[in-house]
Amino acid sequence: MINDQSGTAAPRPYTPPTLAQLGRVHFIGMGGAGMSAIARIMLGQGVPVSGSDARASAGLAELGALGAVVHLGHEGANVAAVDTIVVSTAIRADNPELVAARSAGLRILHRSQALAAAMAEDRVVAVAGTHGKTTTTSMITVMLRGAGVDASFAVGGTVQALGVNAAHGTADVFVAEADESDASFLNYSPRIAVVTNLEADHLDHYGTAEAVFAAFESFTALLPADGVLVACADDPGSARLAVLAAAAGTRTVTYGFADGADIHIVAGTGTGLDTDTTLAIPGVLLGPGAADTAVPLHLQVPGAHNIRNAAAAVAVALELGVDVHRATEALATFNGAARRFELKGEGRGVRVFDDYAHHPTEVTAALKAARTVAGGHKVHVLFQPHLFSRTREFAAEFARALDLADTVAVLDIYPAREDPIPGVSSTLITDALSVPIGYAPEPAAAMAALVGAAQSGDIILTVGAGDVTAHGPALVAALNAAPGNQAAANPVPGNQARNTPGTGANGGTPSGGTRG
Known part of the structure; x- marks a missing residue:
């Protein structure tokens, strides 16, 4: 189901079915952040949606209020009246709904393929990277919407300023978090690809660091002739990817503290949760006739990594024709994503x-x-x-x-x-x-x-x-x-009790995130 070509640098573009071809869509495990985001988008597009999950949740209740048919528990009967099944990598092969769907010959899509179908008519901004995807995707979304671009979006966590992790907008722009953990980001067709960083992770899937890098090469190779790669110059893996992409003819825009970055972070200071910085942006990126400009930027989130994330967002704004000052004013309203500090x-x-x-x-x-x-x-x-x-x-x-x-x-x-x-x-x-x-x-x-x-x-x-x-x-x-600063009654002593470590509280994946 996944267009997994992580060992190649020339991927075959995935062609998703149209929304009309999907018919009635059922999500197995609809309560998870990634699955619920796509279900919410499809509901906004008028697609009939149903789904199941092992337990009730606020997210499921919200989807039900939007018109989805919600089933608690997994039973084969839940898929009797649907046309397309959507699953994530976490769904096991013996799930009764998946077994029934295969027996009935239903179309079965990985969630990335379903998202590709939902994005097919839009200009896609796909945000990838080993770290920072959720925050950067959220920043871009808040920035665009604050600057007057009603973009659709799907994020792996709740965008605090918007109160949801996904929505269908009226503009022809779709901002999506592109999950590399199982190479499923190779199912997307981005117009703008953002790579925040690139290093070894998810080795249970890839095996080696070079296989991870090869997957990102394949991801950037999906860009069309008029596409652009936005890459972090501070990160060795991302910078290497940008060099190779440029050599292959892909237009690249880099950002970071590093000398030579196209969007250069000149300085950054932080006090508490607030951060102030300046971005040096060449006129060629600002538009015809513009001179090199020092653009001030204020953020409500801390850390050098968030300054980089914001610089990536500004690069996306410029590619979409958004005025840089409207973009930075909107970024100043960003107050974080769920579970990100x-x-x-x-x-x-x-x-x-x-x-x-x-x-x-x-x-x-x-x-x-x-x-x-x-x-x-x-x-x-x-x-x-x-x-x-x-x-x-x-x-x-x-x-x-x-x-x-x-x-x-x-x-x-x-x-x-x-x-x-x-x-x-x-x-x-x-x-x-x-x-x-x-x-x-x-x-x-x-x-x-x-x-x-x-x-x-x-x-x-x-x-x-x-x-x-x-x-x-x-x-x-x-x-x-606790009274005052009194020491706890039962402090944990040093590095003790190491003979019989357990294996964690339970074996599921929490619904608050989608990444591995």
């Missing part, structure tokens, strides 16, 4: 944030941003590794990233789609940590230790792509219940 609350003068970071580079960026927000105060982290394979590959890198904090409690691995791997546990990370607290298999004890360590002005950050996000509100409640 999201403020969960405050207690006893301690703020609690939640971040989806699940790769060492993302953890490093989140902790550097936390340092900016905390000022001279301390940063405490509750970290949950995501996937056994990723922990095995990057344990040492995770430890180096987490050492940027003052205290770190590391939970058991969240397995998501994987079975345990012998010898792989969170202690691969905590054995290499230099900061306290270390391995903390019991969430309650881990939270008690962090609450006991935190003082007024400090930050507690929950980090990971699993269900660690659920502990943010509990930390806020515990802070508000």
Whole structure:
């Protein structure tokens, strides 16, 4: 179902069915962020939609209110009156609805193929990269809509300023997060391709770092003759991709702090959650007759990585003919995406944030941003590794990233789609940590230790792509219940209790995200 040509640099473009050909569309696992986004888009396009999920959720209720037929539980009878089935990689082959669909000879699409069908009539801005896709896609969407372009969009998390993760707009522009985790981004036909960065990840699918790079080469090769690659000059993988794409005849626009970037970030300063910077943009990008211009930019989100994300958004605005000043004014209203350094609350003068970071580079960026927000105060982290394979590959890198904090409690691995791997546990990370607290298999004890360590002005950050996000509100409640700065009654001692690490809370993938 996936146009997986990750070992080639000359992909065969995927031709999706038309919306009329899809008929009645059923989503198996409709409650997930990626699936619900496409269902919402198709409902806005007038497509009859139904779907199922194992449990009720606010997202399913919203889709039901928009006209979708919602089934709780998976049963073959749910697909009796539909024409097309949409699945994600997470749906197992023995799912009763999928089995029934195959038996009936129904059209079965991967969610990326369904999204390709929904985007087929639009100019597509596809945002790819190992990190930063959700935030950058959200920034571009908020920017365009704020500048008067009612773009359609599909994002792997809720855009806080808009309150949803997808919508069908009236403009002929579609902004989509392009997931590389299973090479399904090769099913898209972008007019503008944004690559925020490119490094090894999802090796359970690709096997090697070079195979990851080859998939991105194939992705950029999908651009038409009048298309453009927007690439980060600060990231070695993205910069290398831009050089190769340009050599192959693809027009490229680069951005970043690096000298020579087409959109050059001149400076950046941050205080708390606010960031101010200046972008040096050559006249050739601003339009006929324009001179080189220093464009000021104010953001409500912290970190150098978010300055880069905003520079990418500005590059997209210029490609779509949006005035640069209208674009930056709209970007100043962007206040984040769900689970991307999201403020969960405050207690006893301690703020609690939640971040989806699940790769060492993302953890490093989140902790550097936390340092900016905390000022001279301390940063405490509750970290949950995501996937056994990723922990095995990057344990040492995770430890180096987490050492940027003052205290770190590391939970058991969240397995998501994987079975345990012998010898792989969170202690691969905590054995290499230099900061306290270390391995903390019991969430309650881990939270008690962090609450006991935190003082007024400090930050507690929950980090990971699993269900660690659920502990943010509990930390806020515990802070508000704790007297003064009294140490917790049951702090987690050092790096102990390592003999029998568990495998995480459960084996599902939380509905708050789509990435691997």
